[in-house]
Amino acid sequence: MKRTLLLLYKVSQQHLSNLQNIAPDWNIVHTTDKTVAAQLIENAEVVMGNHHLCESLPLNKQKIKWLQTNSVGIDYILKRCGTLLENIIVTNARGVYNDEICEHTIGLVLTLHRNLHLIRDAQHLHQWERPIQLPLLSQKNAMIIGYGSLGKVIGEKLSMFGTKIYGVNTEVQFFIDEKGTKKHWKEILPTIDIVILALPYTNETINYFSATEIQQLPANAILINIGRAGTIDEKALYEHLNTNKIHAAALDVFDDEPLNPEHTAWTIKNLFVSPHMARTRELKPPFQYEQFFEENFKRYINNESLQNIVDITKGY
Structure with a gap:
């Protein structure tokens, strides 16, 4: 079975192409739909993005090895996902914004x-x-x-x-x-x-x-x-x-x-x-985090150290 990367955000064709070039033999799928996310996450090895993450995570059958968030703060994810994150490498978007x-x-x-x-x-x-x-x-x-x-x-x-x-x-x-x-x-x-x-x-x-x-x-x-x-x-x-x-x-x-x-x-x-606007809402690609995601995914494929690993016991 092909290794699967699940992207939980809107994906531009260029970004998808860049990720596929990094891992030609991977199955790269994406969605922002809650129901579809619950289905696609079943066999995912790597997940990038926050959209419907916590609702979908319990349905993962092949234990996720790495989760990359598109946010810097992950307190919300830690609170909702809790023990489901055990033994998963979690990285955040520190520095992107x-x-x-x-x-x-x-x-x-x-x-x-x-x-x-x-x-x-x-x-x-x-x-x-x-x-x-x-x-x-x-x-x-x-x-x-x-x-x-x-x-x-x-x-x-x-x-x-x-x-x-x-x-x-x-x-x-x-x-x-x-x-x-x-x-x-x-x-x-x-x-x-x-x-x-x-x-x-x-x-x-x-x-x-x-x-x-x-x-x-x-x-x-x-x-x-x-x-x-x-x-x-x-x-x-x-x-x-x-x-x-x-x-x-x-x-x-x-x-x-x-x-x-x-x-x-x-x-x-x-x-x-200031209505929570220090980081503006990004509604459509290209997103600020895409380049960072691509670089970190390349590191993962090459068995190199990932950037921005979070200590889930500390919360950052």
């Missing part, structure tokens, strides 16, 4: 920093509101929490404005201040003007940036979350925004999506609601 998400993040930083969100509100009221003495980004300290491949790209671009960058991840938790004193990242929050969260959602990152951390920020601080919902205490953030204890925030992800019309977030003047 870095440029797009980075551009959106920089846009949010500039929007809040230059008060463009408030100017837009004033425009709707036909009011000429000209801010006074806006500071430069070159005068600011930014902390990026979740300093992986995406966080580093954001830091690199933001540093081009002259902003000082503090990157926080599991390896980097301490920094040396001007006096040569070693301090934990939480200790220097009162000196941070811009906080950017780019965290995955795991058991360790739930409310990672809690009310305790939010209240340490100075009154001029802005906060942006382009990572996963649930990594920040939204309720505490709303309270600090409503009382102007911090200057402004922009959230691209929320605990409850989409926001219902009565949600409190809509009424907070200094909160910019």
Whole structure:
């Protein structure tokens, strides 16, 4: 029986041809239909894509060896598929969307920093509101929490404005201040003007940036979350925004999506609601992840190490 690759997304002829050239003797099938996916997955050795994955996975008879997702965050898949992923190599799309998400993040930083969100509100009221003495980004300290491949790209671009960058991840938790004193990242929050969260959602990152951390920020601080919902205490953030204890925030992800019309977030003047758009919806091919999929599939065929292997116990 031919080895089977199942693609759970819309496939362009060029992408299909590229994959078939990599593995001429493989059976490469594709669908976005739930019923068809349940049938095609029965004998699949490799699956690429998320569409109807969790519903179909229990029907796999020949144990899947490798699953490639088209998303960076896989908490949803881990939650729904659970033990079905045991002994399966799982890889994600880390790095594929870095440029797009980075551009959106920089846009949010500039929007809040230059008060463009408030100017837009004033425009709707036909009011000429000209801010006074806006500071430069070159005068600011930014902390990026979740300093992986995406966080580093954001830091690199933001540093081009002259902003000082503090990157926080599991390896980097301490920094040396001007006096040569070693301090934990939480200790220097009162000196941070811009906080950017780019965290995955795991058991360790739930409310990672809690009310305790939010209240340490100075009154001029802005906060942006382009990572996963649930990594920040939204309720505490709303309270600090409503009382102007911090200057402004922009959230691209929320605990409850989409926001219902009565949600409190809509009424907070200094909160910019970014409707989960740091990575835009791709409805038809070619998709951004195709080239990465092809490269990883080539590695699999050649028995080489795969890129972006996920530790399912950690969740990233």
